[in-house]
Amino acid sequence: MDLKSGLPFWLIKNGLNKDYLTLDDNIETEVLIIGSGITGALCAHFLCEAKVKCIIVDKRMASTGSTTASTAQLQYEIDVFLFDLIEKVGEANAVKAYRKCLDSIYTLEKIIKKLKINGDFDWRSSLYLASNAAGLKDLKKEFDVRKKHQLPVTLLTQKQLKSKFNIDKKGALYNDCSAQIDTFKLCNAILDYHKKHSDLLVYSHTDVVKIANKKDHIIAYTANKNTIKAKKIVAAPGFESQNLLKEKVMQLNSTYVLVSKPMKPTDFWKEKCLIWETARPYIYIRTTEDNRIMVGGFDEPFQDPERRDKLMEKKNEAILKRFKKLFPDSKIEIDFYWCGTFGETKDGLPFIGEHKDHPNMYFALGYGGNGITFSVIAAEMIKDLYIGKPTDSDLFSFDR
Numbered sequence: 001m002d003l004k005s006g007l008p009f010w011l012i013k014n015g016l017n018k019d020y021l022t023l024d025d026n027i028e029t030e031v032l033i034i035g036s037g038i039t040g041a042l043c044a045h046f047l048c049e050a051k052v053k054c055i056i057v058d059k060r061m062a063s064t065g066s067t068t069a070s071t072a073q074l075q076y077e078i079d080v081f082l083f084d085l086i087e088k089v090g091e092a093n094a095v096k097a098y099r100k101c102l103d104s105i106y107t108l109e110k111i112i113k114k115l116k117i118n119g120d121f122d123w124r125s126s127l128y129l130a131s132n133a134a135g136l137k138d139l140k141k142e143f144d145v146r147k148k149h150q151l152p153v154t155l156l157t158q159k160q161l162k163s164k165f166n167i168d169k170k171g172a173l174y175n176d177c178s179a180q181i182d183t184f185k186l187c188n189a190i191l192d193y194h195k196k197h198s199d200l201l202v203y204s205h206t207d208v209v210k211i212a213n214k215k216d217h218i219i220a221y222t223a224n225k226n227t228i229k230a231k232k233i234v235a236a237p238g239f240e241s242q243n244l245l246k247e248k249v250m251q252l253n254s255t256y257v258l259v260s261k262p263m264k265p266t267d268f269w270k271e272k273c274l275i276w277e278t279a280r281p282y283i284y285i286r287t288t289e290d291n292r293i294m295v296g297g298f299d300e301p302f303q304d305p306e307r308r309d310k311l312m313e314k315k316n317e318a319i320l321k322r323f324k325k326l327f328p329d330s331k332i333e334i335d336f337y338w339c340g341t342f343g344e345t346k347d348g349l350p351f352i353g354e355h356k357d358h359p360n361m362y363f364a365l366g367y368g369g370n371g372i373t374f375s376v377i378a379a380e381m382i383k384d385l386y387i388g389k390p391t392d393s394d395l396f397s398f399d400r
Ligand SMILES: Cc1cc2nc3c(=O)[nH]c(=O)nc-3n(C[C@H](O)[C@H](O)[C@H](O)COP(=O)(O)OP(=O)(O)OC[C@H]3O[C@@H](n4cnc5c(N)ncnc54)[C@H](O)[C@@H]3O)c2cc1C
Pocket: 003, 034, 035, 036, 037, 038, 039, 040, 057, 058, 059, 060, 062, 063, 064, 065, 066, 067, 068, 069, 070, 071, 072, 073, 074, 183, 206, 207, 208, 209, 236, 237, 238, 239, 240, 243, 255, 256, 257, 296, 339, 340, 341, 342, 366, 367, 368, 369, 370, 371, 372, 373, 375
């Protein structure tokens, strides 16, 4: 599948990581992880920390799937409002899912500190803007339900938003426990660390084309006709999971991103907070460590790469126009732009854990706008499942 087009900023900024070799032998391990994006890398991290012998394979160069294209904003609030999620999965589960997303941001910071690696992790505040009166009504309802469940949130009035952030919208939800990262850098740093310290083996350009279950093990067959024998397989193939699963578990969408030229410190809004909005299609905004503005959005509900790419120029214009409506004085100019694929589930939650038709496998499918927080949750949960520790995996199970 063609996951992205254009020039993802992270790849230009960091350059290619030294590549790993292609598997050219038959090998054996405890756990085979399919996919070396941020999800696979985090699964490897937790398993390596639990002293489990792991191998990661990827059909592309390591970390160059959706992980390169991500805008990498870390927010505990998922695309589906908590009050909506409560309707879909019940109050206890919905609140638990939101809490897990919040915890995952702290978990990621802890991993980075523990391994002493660099992923440009930065705590940020976040503004969820009411684009119109209906948006404000939703945000007020959302504020009440989040407050009831003691999730971090403040409701800003139009006046407060204008005076504090100089943004002219009807109101906003604010929190100060969001973050931003460079996922591509972080993913490579995790892989490099465990390759060096935990004997993690990473193979790129190694496409798993078939999986066969045996009595007490599982075998993956690669396009190059090699085999990998393992006790368990962790499937972290990103948005290409449909090759491994029979049923359709997500809707694939296209999203567009642009990055500005570097800006002066005075060109930014207060706190350089993350910004998104209730309008659909929406834009989402962050800054980069080298003082650029990154704006994404104007999603389309299809994946067709040709159709997706043809729209890139038009989407840039639409995104810029929406941005300038928020910041009329901004001197923003585009330096890079790209588009990418992302998947969405009906309830906005990921699929994590076992699947009845696939014994000896764990799935780590973190779909939605919060894919990276879901990656953290999936990785820790799968490690717990493997070592036999109780988990809340029912929350994200395939038959929920
Ligand atoms: C433009 C854009 C903006 C986004 N913004 C955000 C955001 O702000 N915040 C957020 O949390 N999330 C965001 N996301 C989502 C987030 O980027 C993804 O959820 C995350 O990168 C997925 O990581 P992954 O490791 O699961 O998938 P990937 O990075 O795609 O990695 C999966 C890997 O599996 C490999 N693979 C697949 N099948 C096989 C096979 N059969 N054999 C071997 N290898 C295989 C692929 O080659 C790939 O490298 C965004 C996504 C996009 C595209």
